[in-house]
């Protein structure tokens with residue numbers, strides 16, 4: 001995989017781009033007023049109200065665009081709201097105004113790391129270390145980032161041979177099960193209804209699935225996913241229903257709660273989980289094995305789409321890789337990377353509803369068939385169709401604009417309308433952004449967001465939601481739900497230590 005590859009992060013933010021040209025020749029009054037705005041913004045920042053902070057930093061910049069700190073501070077607020085594209089722009093602007101402004105190097109490095117651009121981040125840490133040779137903190141960050149750059153270069157070097165797999169030499173058959181193991185067991189190597197129930201209870205009680213079965217499930221899912229097209233067609237017959245869930249992000253206890261409210265998955269209670277199963281929440285391993293077991297049990301009634309977090313760079317930064325290494329092995333983490341490469345990119349329900357994690361495309365001309373025949377076995381590229389499917393966001397204004405995240409595109413209601421007409425579809429369901437009620441209807445009802453991780457990261461205070469559809473009319477019905485308690489393991493527990501920067 002490419003090391004300047006892909007990018008990063010979630011989050012909801014309706015900020016419009018920082019086009020604020022500002023005044024580069026402010027009056028005395030404006031200078032004073034701008035300082036006041038900055039103070040107000042700092043106050044909001046301290047209270048963790050980053051959107052308000054951004055609004056007031058922008059006001060300050062409008063009046064006086066010559067102060068590097070205004071851009072530096074706003075960049076920090078953008079980092080907190082995961083608008084890494086905007087954060088990068090502001091850090092660059094701050095450095096233009098004041099090349100000696102150390103904090104801006106940190107901001108830029110943070111944004112680049114979040115976007116998976118570790119080499120660029122390393123340059124900034126290097127710059128800081130040069131200016132402040134005695135700064136221990138700067139030195140530590142430089143060392144940590146350098147480690148990642150070297151590790152990725154190594155991973156790239158050994159990954160040249162595509163025919164090699166983490167599964168090679170894996171002798172699942174001969175892995176022994178210790179006498180004191182009391183967890184669930186596959187029956188003749190197969191997942192059963194009893195296994196899935198037992199697995200859910202085992203994980204709920206914070207016990208582990210034996211690595212022999214964990215590996216077996218991964219190998220079986222890999223084979224199954226390889227048989228699927230990149231765009232999977234789903235048919236909901238008349239009189240039957242179907243549930244679509246959004247991001248889960250390692251919130252295992254909230255996942256169990258969805259099954260409690262809406263019923264266990266089965267052939268008569270089918271589900272689609274629309275990507276971002278892992279990262280951030282510290283029970284990602286539990287989530288993914290539960291979901292993969294269900295996929296094996298109900299291959300034609302349980303569906304999973306790839307999210308931007310089912311990728312190597314994201315997993316390295318946002319905790320999943322660390323969690324798998326902690327709970328199992330690094331070999332298993334590598335196998336996950338291969339399995340995620342085979343997750344379908346989108347689903348189409350009754351030829352009328354297109355469901356993907358991110359959204360629509362930079363390119364006007366994408367047709368369903370282009371998605372269907374797309375060769376998806378790879379890390380998400382930095383642009384193009386696959387990137388947009390995993391990363392894009394809708395915007396209220398018409399047309400397209402640069403992504404606040406720095407990856408994918410933002411698409412307006414006119415873009416959605418044209419795409420639906422061209423492909424004879426009714427509407428789009430996507431996930432990828434936190435919403436207060438767990439869902440949001442945009443673009444005249446043609447673009448629906450669903451997000452199923454309530455109180456995201458234990459901090460956002462949002463509800464989760466899922467959508468139920470009936471075969472006869474396909475009108476979406478929304479159910480919102482609150483977060484449930486989880487054991488005392490904080491989100492991001494296993495994430496990169498560089499996250500101290502954000």
Ligand SMILES: [Mn+2]
Nearest residue numbers: 276307308432
């Ligand atoms: Mn996402």
